[in-house]
Amino acid sequence: MDDIDAIAVLQDPVRRRLYEYVAAQGREVGRNEAAEAAGVTRTLAAHHLDRLTEAGLLDSGSRRLTGRTGPGAGRPAKVYTRARTERSVSLPARDYRTAAELLAEAAEQAGLDVPLREAARRRGESLRGSAAPCGSLDEAKEMLAARGYEPHEEEAEGAPRVVRMRNCPFHDVAERFPPLVCGMNLALLEGLFGADGPVAARMDARPGECCVVVEDSKNKDD
Amino acid sequence: MDDIDAIAVLQDPVRRRLYEYVAAQGREVGRNEAAEAAGVTRTLAAHHLDRLTEAGLLDSGSRRLTGRTGPGAGRPAKVYTRARTERSVSLPARDYRTAAELLAEAAEQAGLDVPLREAARRRGESLRGSAAPCGSLDEAKEMLAARGYEPHEEEAEGAPRVVRMRNCPFHDVAERFPPLVCGMNLALLEGLFGADGPVAARMDARPGECCVVVEDSKNKDD
CATH class of the missing domain: 3.30.1380 (Muramoyl-pentapeptide Carboxypeptidase; domain 2)
Structure with missing residues (x-):
């Protein structure tokens, strides 16, 4: 029953699209890319991606997406992957x-x-x-x-x-x-x-x- | 993923207490009894019991709880049991x-x-x-x-x-x-x-x- 809250986070349709998109890529996904795939603004995507991370459904890290390094390469961007931890709820309880x-x-x-x-x-x-x-x-x-x-x-x-x-x-x-x-x-x-x-x-x-x-x-x- | 909405209904702590109480009795439970067990008013309990029924987590029926029949026996009361249908969500998908x-x-x-x-x-x-x-x-x-x-x-x-x-x-x-x-x-x-x-x-x-x-x-x- 402890995973109910994590799973309920996916009730929101935008979060669900973002989660499914990130899971389907099988690699790190940046905020811009996820926003475009879900058809929402970058700000809204960032908010929901972070909610998914808090819930333990995504993992986040940071990476320079441009491939450049050194001065002028820009700030590292936040990237997301699907979390490996298994979350599950069965009602009645099943094992x-x-x-x-x-x-x-x-x-x-x-x-x-x-x-x-x-x-x-x-x-x-x-x-x-x-x-x-x-x-x-x-x-x-x-x-x-x-x-x-x-x-x-x-x-x-x-x-x-x-x-x-x-x-x-x-x-x-x-x-x-x-x-x-x-x-x-x-x-x-x-x-x-x-x-x-x-x-x-x-x-x-x-x-x-x-x-x-x-x-x-x-x-x-x- | 179709069971996400059903499972998310249990995020509400009152609903969760009501669900767990009904499931634990293993018999039909009336609204008054459930309200008392969850420590809420009968009206609130009735509302949440019906939400749980809509979500498919409880089954409802009606029964005369007094044991009396005929005129004067009162209206049949609504009673609830835990639904037998299995609801489950796993992230990532597991079978x-x-x-x-x-x-x-x-x-x-x-x-x-x-x-x-x-x-x-x-x-x-x-x-x-x-x-x-x-x-x-x-x-x-x-x-x-x-x-x-x-x-x-x-x-x-x-x-x-x-x-x-x-x-x-x-x-x-x-x-x-x-x-x-x-x-x-x-x-x-x-x-x-x-x-x-x-x-x-x-x-x-x-x-x-x-x-x-x-x-x-x-x-x-x-």
Whole structure:
């Protein structure tokens, strides 16, 4: 219940837009940029960004955004990133994280990787229901966003499109039991997107991100 | 994120007291009773109880609280219970429930009840840390409340004290995999209270409550 106040800060629609914008960038964001993205004045953006920081939802620091140093480089600007601390409230109280951790401990010892992946793939398929396999990377991004993965596209000139995800919905358990839980996550997404469609998921772990990337399935055999 | 507004309703301290009081009773509560418990007027309590109902945190109905019927029995009074719908917000987005469900499915198939209980007991012990075994039922109630179990004492004249719990923190997973998850829950609490202390947990499932009860350990062999 202690996180109620932090979460309630997002009731304000401007704060919510600012928070979502900063979270989606996955890097330090300055006040001007955030103000523009949220469609508000710099002063108002600064006020709300600082409220979000006080509530513990953003972290702030300062940096010279111009890249210049020395005299004439200007004052360092305040920049914001999404806070790493997890805030959560469940009513009634729920503690599925503890359940998942204890179950993962027992499952890892028993080497249940394969049956877990099978259960995850079936779950992904049943979430998709009777829909056709996911038809495009844009559709995949929407599906991933709806499940909290915070997808973003990696931009590299001339390279095929690759969707990466900033957030792992299973974060703490995945950190403790990476092969087991990341394998489960991949199978869940494979089931969700459907086999033999134009979109394919594969494992490509990077620190601080989800371990899965999504791309056109024809890239898969490159 | 859709539950932010519902959860933010509890920022108001009067609403929070009313919500917690109604949730703790585990039965229909009238406006007068709730007002008295929260230390506010009946009018203010009625206003906030209705706000909590609009937000989906309480359910309301009407009932003749006097027990009388027919002419002269008075108008039915409005009564409130805690809503059964789960509301939750995690920032960043987390979905440990899905992880727990998939892991439980694999663990149940593989018959991992015993290693899961061992992991849960170790977790309970490590949560207790270097503290002595739980010394009394009152201390046990505090520990259970802190973990969201919503303990309450069963009152039966002449009977030994028994602490029951209105809430199961593992609710959805326990409903789907009861022997596995309730066994895990019992082992977790056994570890938390410590063996050979004056407080003992045992299984005693009742619909809509946690499957474990806690009592003086000397009752255990009765």
